[in-house]
Each structure stands twice: as C-alpha cells, then as structure tokens.
Amino acid sequence: MNLERHFSDRARRMSPLAIRDILRRGDQPDIIPFIAGQPVPGLFPLRPLGQLAHQLQDVEALQYGNSEGKRPLRDRIAERIPAASGERTLIISGSQQALDLTAKLFIMPGDKVAVAEPTYSGAISTFQVYGAQLLGVACDDEGMVPQALEQALAQGAKLIYAIPNFMNPTGVDMSLARRQAVVDLARQYDVVVLEDDPYGALRFDGDPKPNLLELAPERVIYASTFSKTLAPGLRLAWLVAPDWAWEKLVIGKQTADLQSPTYLQQLVYELLEDDFLERQISQLCAYYRQQRDWLLAAMDAHFPAGARYGRPAGGMFVWCELPPHLNATALLEEALAQKVAYMPGAAFYPNGGGDHTLRLSFTLATAAQMEVGAARLGRIFGKKS
Incomplete structure (x- = not known):
C-alpha cells in the first residue's frame, strides 16, 4: 500500500x-x-478579556457570521489605518492566512516573487508550497535596495513581499525613500505588493512612516494582526485590499475556513472601546x-x-x-x-x-x-x- x-x-x-x-x-x-x-x-489582557467574556451574553456571537468579518470590528480597525476602509477590510485567522490567501490568488507554479533577503521564514514556506520561485532582494540598514528590487522585477517577479516596519528578522525600519522606491517600482513594472505589518504598532523610537498601503492603495494588499498587541492565541488579524482584489480574497477566505470566529471578533470589538488598544x-x-x-x-x-x-x-x-x-x-x-x-x-x-x-x-x-x-x-x- x-x-x-x-x-x-x-x-x-x-x-x-x-x-x-x-x-x-x-x-x-x-x-x-x-x-x-x-x-x-x-x-x-487576561483580566479584561475574562471580564468581557463573562459579560458577553449575545447569542449572535455564537452564530455563524459572514466571511468578511463583523462590520463594526472592521470599521474600528480601519479607523487606525490611513487609506483603509471598513468596507475593504477582511478579518482573517492570523496574518499567516494573509500570506496563504495572497499566494492562492497570485502564484502559479514557477511564478517569481520578490522577497527581502533575509525575510520571514513563514512567508518563504508558504510561497514555496504554491510553487513560487523566490528572488532574494538585498537589504541594508534602510531596507530593500532599489537596484536589487528592480533586478528582481526585471526578471519577472509578479509580487513583492515586504515588511517595512521592523522587519522580521532584521528589525530594520524601512526609510521613507525606500518605501517610496518600492511602490514606484511596483507601478513601473505593474505588480502587486503584499505588505506584512505585524510589528508596526511596536515603535519605541522615531516617528511613524507611511505604510506602503498609504503610498499605493491601488496595488497594495496590507496585512496586520492582534497577535503582537493583544494575544496570539486569539488568532485574529486583518487585511486591507483594493477594490479589484476584494471579491477574490473574500472567496478565498470562504474556501479556507468560511469565517474567523464570531465570538472572538465580538470580544475584541468590545475590548477596543475606550482607547484600550x-x-x-x-x-x-x-x-x-x-x-x-x-x-x-x-x-x-x-x-x-x-x-x-x-x-x-x-x-x-x-x-x-x-x-x-x-x-x-x-x-x-x-x-x-x-x-x-x-x-x-x-x-x-x-x-x-x-x-x-x-x-x-x-x-x-x-x-x-x-x-x-x-x-x-x-x-x-x-x-x-
């Protein structure tokens, strides 16, 4: 056998x-x-979550929900993100799902993806499962080197994967000039950008820089998560997508797990009141x-x-x-x-x-x-x- x-x-x-x-x-x-x-x-936030769980008596929180996620939570998330809207914010089950959904939409075996070198190992694994050829882009203390990124795009990369804020593993905070260069090159070669932003809220020094989404909302799919700010066990994250990609991402979510847990979405929504986050x-x-x-x-x-x-x-x-x-x-x-x-x-x-x-x-x-x-x-x- x-x-x-x-x-x-x-x-x-x-x-x-x-x-x-x-x-x-x-x-x-x-x-x-x-x-x-x-x-x-x-x-x-163990105690606040416990108190809210004890108080949450809404039977709808235990019912099926839609694949997009609870709209009040989506709106609350979008309020914090320039260029985002609740209408185009999708609740997902951890930001790893954003990698899988994006790969599912865009990668055929043999397709080329431009990634920082080094980059997040979970992204490497996901893209390789879908058969991608990963083109490493050299980085320095400012982030992706534009000449190296352009070389990858000239070789046929159809997707750029980037972690501009405190990259895993290097901790590099991509400079504004490099962020602009990434989106300029994405426009020049007409490719999609997946912006992975799990660490952006954890800034100790300096002023925040614009996300790639803010610089090129028409071609950036933006993903972030509550795992680093609330708790990873909640498995709640989100992605923001342009209009042209929205329906396919929602369908991809439906085929993956139908929806993220309604109960946890309601719990987190309640937790985010009164500037808790x-x-x-x-x-x-x-x-x-x-x-x-x-x-x-x-x-x-x-x-x-x-x-x-x-x-x-x-x-x-x-x-x-x-x-x-x-x-x-x-x-x-x-x-x-x-x-x-x-x-x-x-x-x-x-x-x-x-x-x-x-x-x-x-x-x-x-x-x-x-x-x-x-x-x-x-x-x-x-x-x-």
Whole structure:
C-alpha cells in the first residue's frame, strides 16, 4: 500500500518550517529564551478579556457570521489605518492566512516573487508550497535596495513581499525613500505588493512612516494582526485590499475556513472601546524598549568586536552579523549545551546563505538572563574568532 502517491504536487512541496525543530529544542524551561518571536505573556489582557467574556451574553456571537468579518470590528480597525476602509477590510485567522490567501490568488507554479533577503521564514514556506520561485532582494540598514528590487522585477517577479516596519528578522525600519522606491517600482513594472505589518504598532523610537498601503492603495494588499498587541492565541488579524482584489480574497477566505470566529471578533470589538488598544500598545512599547536596551547593553559588554548589530527602533528582534568565517547554525549546538537558544539567520534566507547571522529576540528573557546569555554567547563566538 502506498497511499502517499496520491498526494498532490502542492502537498509534495510542503515541508516543515526550517525553524520548527530549532524552536522545539529551544523551548525548554531552563534555556535562556532569545529564540522565539513571542510576545510577553505577562502583558496579555487576561483580566479584561475574562471580564468581557463573562459579560458577553449575545447569542449572535455564537452564530455563524459572514466571511468578511463583523462590520463594526472592521470599521474600528480601519479607523487606525490611513487609506483603509471598513468596507475593504477582511478579518482573517492570523496574518499567516494573509500570506496563504495572497499566494492562492497570485502564484502559479514557477511564478517569481520578490522577497527581502533575509525575510520571514513563514512567508518563504508558504510561497514555496504554491510553487513560487523566490528572488532574494538585498537589504541594508534602510531596507530593500532599489537596484536589487528592480533586478528582481526585471526578471519577472509578479509580487513583492515586504515588511517595512521592523522587519522580521532584521528589525530594520524601512526609510521613507525606500518605501517610496518600492511602490514606484511596483507601478513601473505593474505588480502587486503584499505588505506584512505585524510589528508596526511596536515603535519605541522615531516617528511613524507611511505604510506602503498609504503610498499605493491601488496595488497594495496590507496585512496586520492582534497577535503582537493583544494575544496570539486569539488568532485574529486583518487585511486591507483594493477594490479589484476584494471579491477574490473574500472567496478565498470562504474556501479556507468560511469565517474567523464570531465570538472572538465580538470580544475584541468590545475590548477596543475606550482607547484600550492605545493604552495596551503604550505599555508594550515601554516594556519592549527597556528589554531592547538591556539586551543591547549585554551584547555591548560581551560580544566580540567583530560582531555587528543595530539598534532597532521597534519590534521584537536584534539582528547580529558575526565575522564571515563563523557559522551561527553550527555554533547553536554549543549554545544549547550552555542553555542559551537563538535563531540562526540561515533560516530566513530563501536561497541559502546567511550562515554567519543570527536573530535574538528580546521579549521573554529577563535582564539577568540577558546578561548571562550574552556572556555565554560572547565566549562561544569569541573563541572561534
């Protein structure tokens, strides 16, 4: 018997996320947690959600809803996003679903997609399942390099995937000039842009910059989520789409899971009254700013001179480049043996490379853990330099 022979070509392209095994090995209670991009549980709005759940007696919240999502929640979300409207805001089940829906709409096997190099590993996996050829676009401290993006578009990329605000994994906040260059090139080559914005609300320093949606609403599909500001277990996110893509995205949502949970939509809608989200975000930013500063201070004290890293203005990550002869993937084994976990940067490169890079999350570790963890990593990296 060989029933696996009946798998579709798409199923045969499915493979576990490269980071899944690393996350599993690093998710141990005695390991210093620099590894996962998880929000801090201590700031989840557990009590307000519990109180609202106790008070929510509306039977309609337990009924089927429409695929677009509850209109009052969509309107409330759109109020916060320039160039968005509730009418064209779709409630989805986590922003990962935005990647899947967009890939479902636009990618045929062999199609080319322009992605930052490095970029979010979940996007790499999703696009590859649909058969995309990923064209890596070089990045620097300002974001995607326009010349590299144009080269990918000239090679036939039909979709640009971008994380302008505090990119995962690098934490880079794309400059306004680079944002404008992305949309200008998208117009020049007449392609679609998927803007993934899970971290935009978590800005510690500087002023917000326009989202790509605001700069080119006619061709940008914008996705964001409550996972980083409220709680990831809610699995509620949204995308904003131009008129021409709206109906197909709604149909894609219908075929995927019919709708996102009505009850949770109502619960979050109630939670967003009275500026709750603004207060929650302010609290998160204050906490994460301090966490970032503690991690950078520990790295400054202990990392070898050849290590390069920046000071992210928001988000959850510090990106580090070691001297080129060091292999962060290979050195992870020694780090885990010393009870420290980080994410090797190679997992974020769609076409290989990045062996000398790593991503450090500053959300979960305590200040004391950061000091100890950075010291241990500094010794590991330093003795190999």
